[in-house]
Amino acid sequence: IYSFQVYIIQVSVGNHQWTVKHRYSDFHDLHEKLVSEKKIDKNLLPPKKIIGKNSKSLVEKRQKELEVYLQTLLIKFPVTAPKVLSHFLHFHLYVS
Secondary structure, X not given: OOOOOEEEEEEXXXXXXXXXXXXXXXXXXXXXXXXXXXXXXXXXXXXOOOOOOOOHHHHHHHHHHHHHHXXXXXXXXXXXXXXXXXXXXXXXXXXX
């Protein structure tokens, strides 16, 4: 049986707020695309941790780090987010 953590992240853009749910591997895939396509700093994404990865304190810490990661990306792309980021954040469902 495989267990994995899904992170629930609050997204705010202008007056719109919603949540997205992603595994760490989804963030990693997004990050790899942004590093290669948009030259994002490779060290921006919090590192993957193996030991104690499902402990409550680590999950809470990583959730905060992933929220900061997404906020940083939104600051880097204030006008138009790259398509891969827009899709990841479900912009097409919430922002008209």
